[in-house]
Amino acid sequence: MSPVSLAQTPAAPAAPVKTARARDAHVAKQLESVRPKSSPVGDNDDLVLTTYPEDSQPIPLAWGAAAPQTRGPVVASHYRDGLVKHNSIGAHSGQYCVYHALAVGSKQLDPNHVADYTNSQPAFSVPEQKSWYNKTDIVAMDPLGHLTPYLFDEASKSENVDIRPTIAITKATMQLLELKDAVDNNRLRVDGRVVLNSSGDVSVSKVAVEPVWYLPGVAERFGVSENELRRALFKDTNGMYPELITRPDIKVFLPPIGGLTVYIFGDPAFVSDPSKKLALRVHDECNGSDVFGSDICTCRPYLMFGIEEAVKEAQNGGSGVVIYFRKEGRALGEVTKYLVYNARKRGGDTADEYFHRTECIAGVRDMRFQQLMPDVLKWLGITKIDRMLSMSNMKHDAIVEQGIPIIERIPIPDELVPPDSRVEIDAKINAGYFTNGKIMNQDELKNVQGRTWNDVV
Numbered sequence: 001m002s003p004v005s006l007a008q009t010p011a012a013p014a015a016p017v018k019t020a021r022a023r024d025a026h027v028a029k030q031l032e033s034v035r036p037k038s039s040p041v042g043d044n045d046d047l048v049l050t051t052y053p054e055d056s057q058p059i060p061l062a063w064g065a066a067a068p069q070t071r072g073p074v075v076a077s078h079y080r081d082g083l084v085k086h087n088s089i090g091a092h093s094g095q096y097c098v099y100h101a102l103a104v105g106s107k108q109l110d111p112n113h114v115a116d117y118t119n120s121q122p123a124f125s126v127p128e129q130k131s132w133y134n135k136t137d138i139v140a141m142d143p144l145g146h147l148t149p150y151l152f153d154e155a156s157k158s159e160n161v162d163i164r165p166t167i168a169i170t171k172a173t174m175q176l177l178e179l180k181d182a183v184d185n186n187r188l189r190v191d192g193r194v195v196l197n198s199s200g201d202v203s204v205s206k207v208a209v210e211p212v213w214y215l216p217g218v219a220e221r222f223g224v225s226e227n228e229l230r231r232a233l234f235k236d237t238n239g240m241y242p243e244l245i246t247r248p249d250i251k252v253f254l255p256p257i258g259g260l261t262v263y264i265f266g267d268p269a270f271v272s273d274p275s276k277k278l279a280l281r282v283h284d285e286c287n288g289s290d291v292f293g294s295d296i297c298t299c300r301p302y303l304m305f306g307i308e309e310a311v312k313e314a315q316n317g318g319s320g321v322v323i324y325f326r327k328e329g330r331a332l333g334e335v336t337k338y339l340v341y342n343a344r345k346r347g348g349d350t351a352d353e354y355f356h357r358t359e360c361i362a363g364v365r366d367m368r369f370q371q372l373m374p375d376v377l378k379w380l381g382i383t384k385i386d387r388m389l390s391m392s393n394m395k396h397d398a399i400v401e402q403g404i405p406i407i408e409r410i411p412i413p414d415e416l417v418p419p420d421s422r423v424e425i426d427a428k429i430n431a432g433y434f435t436n437g438k439i440m441n442q443d444e445l446k447n448v449q450g451r452t453w454n455d456v457v
């Protein structure tokens with residue numbers, strides 16, 4: 001790929017910031033909010049509540065264009081000349097954007113800091129895919145996000161804007177007690193390549209991805225219009241992003257949500273090779289179980305089983321991939337999750353009431369919305385999944401709907417299900433999760449009972 005030249009970009013109009021500021025009264029009215037005459041946070045001379053298309057000259061960004069040169073960079077930062085040249089709504093780094101603001105606000109970070117990316121380039125290469133240059137295959141991440149400092153360095157300098165990577169690629173060694181147990185019990189063998197030693201240390205290639213949404217494509221996945229999506233995002237975040245309304249010409253949004261991490265076992269080049277077998281687990285975050293070992297759900301046991309099977313596939317000449325999405329507690333968050341735990345434990349925790357307890361508090365049983373999940377599979381060049389280490393019907397359907405066939409589905413083995421999590425897994429199976437075993441009816445679910453507070457206190 002050759003460097004992108006954006007020398008053709010028209011110069012910004014003179015003093016557009018002033019024009020934008022003059023429109024603030026109109027903005028306040030439009031947003032049904034009140035702008036104080038004197039700002040309670042002090043001098044507001046440098047504040048612009050929002051921008052309008054007439055006030056700016058965004059750096060061209062053509063999502064899905066056939067080459068990096070014609071696609072252009074994602075530019076979000078308002079610093080340096082970014083206010084008039086940004087082509088994306090929102091801020092970099094997902095939810096961590098607020099910590100960036102704190103670092104600037106507390107005067108520990110110069111907001112105009114110019115990053116030095118020396119030696120930070122990918123530790124292995126992900127083969128370029130046709131899907132990177134397609135408007136519909138990838139709508140929830142920037143397919144060029146790992147190449148940004150190299151493709152767009154010149155543009156960053158000549159345009160005086162901050163163009164940041166949204167993907168980083170590295171390598172590591174993984175140490176998990178479950179993998180040591182697998183070696184000790186001869187379920188995994190030491191090969192010095194994937195499983196490095198008798199302690200069960202495993203070699204892994206990793207990719208961290210921050211979310212970047214192409215709004216027309218995201219709207220299409222959810223079956224709503226782009227306008228409906230913009231209004232929902234604006235209103236439901238209490239007006240956090242006015243440009244969702246004032247900048248219909250800007251089509252890309254960096255949402256303040258968690259990203260994902262890809263863990264690849266074996267040769268990364270095999271992932272997109274259709275002649276090699278692929279084992280895949282797509283895992284949604286559950287901090288209480290994944291990290292802290294709670295026994296009320298199957299999350300960590302299924303994650304560890306997924307890693308072990310992925311390692312086996314790599315040792316057998318194929319490849320294994322585990323993708324970890326930051327969608328804590330079905331994307332309802334830990335506070336809602338713990339409230340639900342309490343309601344379950346005080347209500348005589350039975351499988352027939354499992355989803356109802358969540359619905360009572362959250363209004364829905366799940367907010368993970370798997371529609372955007374397959375994008376990373378397309379980005380990796382995955383064309384089929386030989387062994388899917390997941391029972392979720394939602395993940396299965398989302399992947400198949402995006403045109404990636406799943407050949408075999410592997411449920412969590414019964415012996416890995418902790419006793420107190422039968423409530424969860426049996427309720428999920430009744431609701432459509434894949435199983436090779438028994439599907440209980442509603443009456444039978446009443447007899448599947450978890451621990452109550454009386455049992456633990």
Ligand SMILES: [Zn+2]
Binds near residue numbers: 286289297299300
């Ligand atoms: Zn869990």
